[in-house]
Amino acid sequence: MTETILAVDRVTKRFPGVVANDAVSVDIRRGEIHCLLGENGAGKTTLADILYGVYRPDEGSVTFRGETLELHTPRDAIAAGIGMVHQHFELVPPMSVVENVVIGTSASQWLDLSEVRDRLNEFFHNYDVEIDPDAEVGRLSVGEQQWVEIFKTLYFGVEVLILDEPTAVLTPQGVQELFRILRRMRDEGLTIILITHKLKEVMELSDRVTVLRLGKVVGTVNTADVEMRDLAQMMVGREVLFQFDKERSHPGEAVLEVDGIHLASVTGRGSLKGLSLSVHAGEVVGLAGVSGNGQNALFDALVGVEQPSAGAIRIGGVDIAELSANRIGQLGMASVPADRIAQGLLMDFKVKENLVLGRHRSNPFSRAGVLNRSAIDGFAAESIEGFDIRTPSASQLTRTLSGGNLQKVIMARELSGEPRLLVAHQPTRGLDISASEYVRRRLLEERDRGAAVLLMSEDLDEIFQLSDRIAVIYDGRIVSETTPEQADLESLGLSMAGVDTVEAGSAA
Amino acid sequence: MEDLFTSAVLVGIFWATLRIATPLLLAALGELVCESSGILNLSLEGTMTMGAFAGFYVANETGSILAGLVAAGIGGAFLSLIMALMTVTAKVNQVVAGLALNILGLGLAFFWYRSIYEAEGSIDIPTVETMQAPFEFFPIPWLTILAFVMVPVVWVFLYRTKYGLELRSVGHNPEACDMRGVGIISRQYVAVVFGGVMAGLAGSFLSLGSTGLFFPDIISGRGWIALAIVIFGNWRATWVLVGSLLFGFLEATQLALQASDVDLPYQLLLALPFVLTIVALVFNRSRSNVPLSLTIPYHRGER
Numbered sequence: 135m136t137e138t139i140l141a142v143d144r145v146t147k148r149f150p151g152v153v154a155n156d157a158v159s160v161d162i163r164r165g166e167i168h169c170l171l172g173e174n175g176a177g178k179t180t181l182a183d184i185l186y187g188v189y190r191p192d193e194g195s196v197t198f199r200g201e202t203l204e205l206h207t208p209r210d211a212i213a214a215g216i217g218m219v220h221q222h223f224e225l226v227p228p229m230s231v232v233e234n235v236v237i238g239t240s241a242s243q244w245l246d247l248s249e250v251r252d253r254l255n256e257f258f259h260n261y262d263v264e265i266d267p268d269a270e271v272g273r274l275s276v277g278e279q280q281w282v283e284i285f286k287t288l289y290f291g292v293e294v295l296i297l298d299e300p301t302a303v304l305t306p307q308g309v310q311e312l313f314r315i316l317r318r319m320r321d322e323g324l325t326i327i328l329i330t331h332k333l334k335e336v337m338e339l340s341d342r343v344t345v346l347r348l349g350k351v352v353g354t355v356n357t358a359d360v361e362m363r364d365l366a367q368m369m370v371g372r373e374v375l376f377q378f379d380k381e382r383s384h385p386g387e388a389v390l391e392v393d394g395i396h397l398a399s400v401t402g403r404g405s406l407k408g409l410s411l412s413v414h415a416g417e418v419v420g421l422a423g424v425s426g427n428g429q430n431a432l433f434d435a436l437v438g439v440e441q442p443s444a445g446a447i448r449i450g451g452v453d454i455a456e457l458s459a460n461r462i463g464q465l466g467m468a469s470v471p472a473d474r475i476a477q478g479l480l481m482d483f484k485v486k487e488n489l490v491l492g493r494h495r496s497n498p499f500s501r502a503g504v505l506n507r508s509a510i511d512g513f514a515a516e517s518i519e520g521f522d523i524r525t526p527s528a529s530q531l532t533r534t535l536s537g538g539n540l541q542k543v544i545m546a547r548e549l550s551g552e553p554r555l556l557v558a559h560q561p562t563r564g565l566d567i568s569a570s571e572y573v574r575r576r577l578l579e580e581r582d583r584g585a586a587v588l589l590m591s592e593d594l595d596e597i598f599q600l601s602d603r604i605a606v607i608y609d610g611r612i613v614s615e616t617t618p619e620q621a622d623l624e625s626l627g628l629s630m631a632g633v634d635t636v637e638a639g640s641a642a
Numbered sequence: 643m644e645d646l647f648t649s650a651v652l653v654g655i656f657w658a659t660l661r662i663a664t665p666l667l668l669a670a671l672g673e674l675v676c677e678s679s680g681i682l683n684l685s686l687e688g689t690m691t692m693g694a695f696a697g698f699y700v701a702n703e704t705g706s707i708l709a710g711l712v713a714a715g716i717g718g719a720f721l722s723l724i725m726a727l728m729t730v731t732a733k734v735n736q737v738v739a740g741l742a743l744n745i746l747g748l749g750l751a752f753f754w755y756r757s758i759y760e761a762e763g764s765i766d767i768p769t770v771e772t773m774q775a776p777f778e779f780f781p782i783p784w785l786t787i788l789a790f791v792m793v794p795v796v797w798v799f800l801y802r803t804k805y806g807l808e809l810r811s812v813g814h815n816p817e818a819c820d821m822r823g824v825g826i827i828s829r830q831y832v833a834v835v836f837g838g839v840m841a842g843l844a845g846s847f848l849s850l851g852s853t854g855l856f857f858p859d860i861i862s863g864r865g866w867i868a869l870a871i872v873i874f875g876n877w878r879a880t881w882v883l884v885g886s887l888l889f890g891f892l893e894a895t896q897l898a899l900q901a902s903d904v905d906l907p908y909q910l911l912l913a914l915p916f917v918l919t920i921v922a923l924v925f926n927r928s929r930s931n932v933p934l935s936l937t938i939p940y941h942r943g944e945r
Contacts, residue, residue, distance in 0.1 A: 188821075209823020224818035226811045227934065236804060237811050238822030243804050 139164040139325050140185070140216075140294055145194035147180055154180040156349040157194065162294070167316065167326045169336045169357075171369055172346035173566035174537065178329045179221070181346070182296045185327075186218040187211035198294075209238065217287035218296040223279050227272030234271055235286050250289075257285050261315050276303040276426065280312075288324075295319070296327045301335055305424050306594065306627035313339050331369070331567070333362045345369050370567050380578060383602040386415035389466075389555045389586035390436075395445030396610075397431045406431045406442065407610035413555065413586040418577065420601030420618075421590040424630050428610040429590050430472070433559045436588075437469045438462040449555055463492060466554035470544055470561050472590075478544045479532055486514035486528040489547050517546035522572070538569030545576055556580050559590045574600055594623065608632045651902070655894045660786055661852060663890030665690070665844035667789040669868035670875070670882045671796050672840025676722075677872060678800060679833035680813035680935040681729055684740025685721065686841050687865030688747020691858070692717040693842025694849040695751035698856040699758065707773060710850055711785075711843065718842020719835050721747050726834040730827055733939035744865075752858040773851040785847045790883075792840075797879040809833055813933030816940035826940060841865070870919045877931040889915045 140162040147155040155177045162168050170178040183189045185196065187205030196203040198214060205211050208218070225234055232247045232254060241250070254267045263281050265274065271282060280300060287295060297316075301309045316339065320326055330336060336343050337357060345352040345368040352368045390413040397406040406428045413419045423429060434440040435447060438459035447454050449465045457465075471477035479488050490499050490510050498509040514528040521542045525535055532543065541561065548556065558577060562570035577600060581587050591597050597604055598618050606614045606629040614629040669686055676683045683689075696717030701710025721743060728739040773783045800806040809829045812819050816826045848864075849856045867889055875881035896911035 207823050208821045212823070220821070224815070224821045226814045226818055228814055228931070229807075229811065233807055233811075237808055237819065238824045239804075241804055245802050245804055245807060 137164045138162065139199060141197040142181070142185070143195050143197065145181070145184060145191040145196065147177075147184060147189055147191050153349050155184070155191070158346070158349070158351050159194075160344050160351065160354065162325060162327060163342075164293075164325055165320060165323055166341040167320050167328060167339055169340040169343040170327060170329045170346060171331065171333070171336050171343050171365060173331055173369060173568075174564065175348070175566060176346040176369075177349040178346055179298055182218060182298060182327065182329055185211065185216055185294075186296060187216075212287075212290045212292065215291070215293040216296070217290060217292035217294070219280070219283045219287055219298065219300060221298040221302065223283050225271050225279060225282060227270070229271060231265060231267045231269055231271055231274075231282050234282060235289050239290070253289070254285065257288065261318070263315075276424075277305075277308045280304070288319075293323075294325045294327065296329070298329045299331075300328070301330070301332065302592075303425065305630045306623055307631050308424075309335070333365050333369075336365060337362055347371055380600075381582065383417045383581065385417040385602070386584065388412045388414050389450055390588065391446075391448040391451075392432075392436075393446045393448070395432075395435060395442035395447060397435050397440055397442045399428075399431050404428050404431055405610050406435065408445065409607070409611055410445075411588075411605060411612055413588050415554070415586050416581060416584050417602040418581050418587040418589055418600050420597035420604045421588060421607055422594060422597045422604055422626060422630060423590075423592070423607035425592055427607050429559065429607060431610070432607070433469070433471065433557065433590065436557050437467070437471075460492070460495075466551070468548035468551065468553035468556050470541075470548055470556070470558040472559040472563065474537075474540050474544055479540060481531075481533040483532055484529045485518070485523070485525050485532050485535070485543060486510055488532050488543050489514050489517050489528075489550075491547060493547070493551065513550070517543075517550065521546040538565045538572075541565060541569065541573060545573065549576065549580065552583070553580075553585055555586045555588070557588045557590070560592065561589070562591075562593065562596060570596075594626065606630055651898055655891070655898050658894035658897060659887060659890040660782065661890075662893045663886040664783065664786040664789045664851070665847045665864055666868050666871060666889055667883065667886035668785070668792070668844035668847065669841045669865060670871040670886055671789070671792050671879065672837035672844075673868055673872050674875070674877060674879060674882055675796060675800065675809075675840075676833045676837030677877065677936055678810050678813045678933055679830045680816060680933050680938070680940075681726075681830055681834050682736045682740065682937045683722065683725055683834060683837055684737060684869065685725060685743035685747060685865075686868050687861050687863070688744035688751075689718050689721045689838055689841040690747075690845035690848075690861045690865050690868075691751045692721050692747045693845030694860050695755055695845075695856055696842065697846030698849040699754070701850055707850060711846055714842040714846030714850075715839040716842070718838040718840070718845065720838075722834050722838020722841070725838070726831045729939065730830045730834065733941065736937045736939075748858070755856060755858065783847070783851045785843060785851050788843070793879055793883045800879065805829075810933070813935055816935055820940070820942060841868075844868070867915065870916065874915075874919045874922045876922065876926045877933065888918070 138161045142158060142160040144157045144159055145155055146153065146157055158177065158181055170181065172178045180189065184191050187208045187210050203214060226237065232251050235250055235254060236245065236247065251267045258265055265278050265281060271279060274282065280303065300312060304312060316326055328340065340357045342354060343357050343365065344354040345365060347369060392409060392411040394408045394410050395406055396408055399405045404426045409428065409432060431440065435442050438454060438457060441455065449462065449467055452465055454462050475481060480491065490513060494500055494505065499506055511528065517523065518525060518528060523542045523546065524539050535543070561573050561577065565573065574596065577587055577589065589597065589600055601618055604616050604618060604621055605612045606626060608630060609632060669690060673683060673686060693714040697710040697714030700713035701707055725739060725743055728734040729736045773785065774781050775784050775787055800810060808819060808824045812824065812826050812829050819826055845861060848860050871882055871885040871889060874885040892911050892914050896908045899906055899908045899911065
């Protein structure tokens with residue numbers, strides 16, 4: 135049990151401008167679940183990618199089962215017995231589960247899928263996972279796709295399985311299911327390395343944990359010997375506030391009224407099927423749900439990119455059905471999109487240009503159709519100062535900013551007009567603890583200023599922290615509504631998974 | 643109208659359909675494999691012209707049709723190798739590279755033709771007849787047989803071999819393949835060059851099998867039609883066959899219409915293939931088989 139299977143010895147990996155791993159040493163024992171814990175940019179994924187042959191270390195060495203590991207490609211790693219499931223899946227969506235497993239294997243050139251299919255069925259059966267091996271991967275749920283990824287890796291008979299943030303896409307029940315099976319796999323002798331920034335998961339699942347910060351190892355500890363608070367402090371380097379001191383909300387009149395809207399998505403998944411919701415001035419409504427249940431369609435409908443086929447959306451009593459996104463903005467709506475790079479910013483434009491994007495057409499940023507540079511520069515300087523945007527200058531290309539700073543640019547732009555309604559979709563996804571804290575505090579400040587805030591998030595902790603009311607979206611509808619005081623994680627998780635929440639008594 | 647339905651005319655349309663469909667089918671099958679790997683090769687027109695010229699020149703010089711066909715394949719491979727160098731290795735924008743090579747292929751073929759033949763008209767080459775398979779009752783060109791045989795060959799390759807599966811995977815998600823050690827570059831080179839050889843052969847059918855002539859605009863848009871057929875066929879070998887035959891049939895009927903005294907604008911039939919392609923695109927939208935990474939260059943480590 136205490137035999138070291140994988141030893142990382144003073145590994146250093148540099149990328150232009152950063153040292154991603156700085157003399158990192160970790161030893162992984164056979165048959166343990168070992169967490170790599172750290173904020174974004176701490177170097178967890180880089181370390182895992184080195185173990186998986188994606189990157190080669192600049193210095194240091196890795197020893198696997200007593201022998202020095204020389205990896206050039208992931209294929210070498212798999213051949214040696216190390217497999218990895220990345221945060222975004224390495225699957226080919228239009229192909230079946232079986233076909234996805236066969237890619238890159240040493241199976242014969244004449245495809246004979248029956249043997250693979252049998253082995254997969256055995257796997258799935260063994261672990262009580264119900265997936266049709268001939269199903270098209272793109273049509274599976276995200277959780278099922280994750281199973282495919284895991285089994286695809288295990289198919290090669292690896293001894294060490296690395297999982298990069300595997301719970302990000304799962305419901306609380308899905309997480310429990312995953313943990314149950316991971317524990318079983320560990321008991322059967324598999325060594326598991328789990329990358330995460332979620333303290334709860336570390337506490338619940340791991341045997342030992344190595345904390346990374348800014349590319350360096352802070353320490354390796356037995357999970358049983360520490361408290362969550364200790365790990366948080368190791369991870370961030372200072373004390374972390376787990377609870378915001380949130381004042382009671384004083385909701386005013388309804389600012390956003392969504393009344394039974396229907397909206398079909400192109401793919402058929404994530405359509406809205408009669409969704410109703412209201413958000414009042416001075417409150418945060420948290421919309422909880424697993425991704426793909428209509429959040430994207432709702433966001434698109436609210437900002438005016440898509441037109442619902444039925445139902446109505448009113449902002450401050452005005453029906454927005456016939457209005458363009460620009461006019462909706464003039465009603466006092468601001469939005470923070472989930473995909474900040476694709477939907478929120480022009481990455482090849484300057485920071486100051488992104489800061490006025492959308493408002494560039496009106497006073498004072500343009501006069502008679504000509505941009506007013508001095509007004510833009512002045513506003514940009516103010517925003518960079520006010521929102522603590524870390525950039526060398528306002529004329530910096532937006533592409534070069536970190537994720538947290540990108541989000542600050544969007545927040546600065548959207549909040550500058552003092553909106554009546556703020557719709558924030560996954561505002562802290564991918565941000566580290568410090569940046570997340572900042573964004574969350576800003577959202578609460580908006581609430582306290584009197585704005586109506588709709589927070590769409592998959593992070594339940596965030597929902598609980600910020601919301602005055604919680605609504606759960608499932609299959610294009612709101613299936614339950616509650617408050618953070620009344621809600622418990624379990625029932626919320628069940629609603630998110632679509633388990634019927636209608637009172638059992640009414641049927642009898 | 644009746645004279646359009648005489649057996650002589652119908653048989654004529656049948657043979658003309660096969661004849662017209664042959665280069666389309668060859669080029670479209672090659673392009674299908676190429677696009678399956680994620681590379682859009684827009685230079686079919688130029689590549690076919692190159693094949694037509696190389697085949698014509700070598701057949702004329704050596705007196706051997708077979709040597710001409712080999713040369714046509716090499717000519718197509720030559721141009722597509724440049725395409726692969728630009729798009730797979732140098733990761734140039736595929737549309738730009740394809741359009742540029744189109745001009746290069748047309749220009750080179752024209753240039754060599756003019757410098758070798760000094761603007762002579764047609765030159766006699768060792769007969770179109772030697773292209774025919776020796777079935778007396780069934781005067782069908784070898785290349786037509788090859789084109790039809792290639793349909794199941796391409797299908798089996800793409801859907802029943804591991805290499806084909808991996809080639810299609812590269813076209814959908816090269817990163818996933820890279821992570822599993824599947825060679826992306828080699829597969830894309832194979833696919834692009836295969837497409838070039840097929841386009842070269844398709845071109846040579848026009849100069850060696852159809853007319854026995856070469857002139858600079860001998861392809862006259864067939865490369866573009868082959869590209870449309872791949873879209874019409876929704877990136878499926880069987881539907882590419884259907885598309886080629888349909889396009890061939892419409893063209894053949896249109897020709898027969900022109901020859902008859904039926905008062906129907908043949909331009910309508912000429913336009914029909916393209917209308918059908920657009921209609922097919924609209925209807926396929928939700929279950930399109932288009933390779934998901936088509937035209938997107940893959941850079942390792944950009945994650």
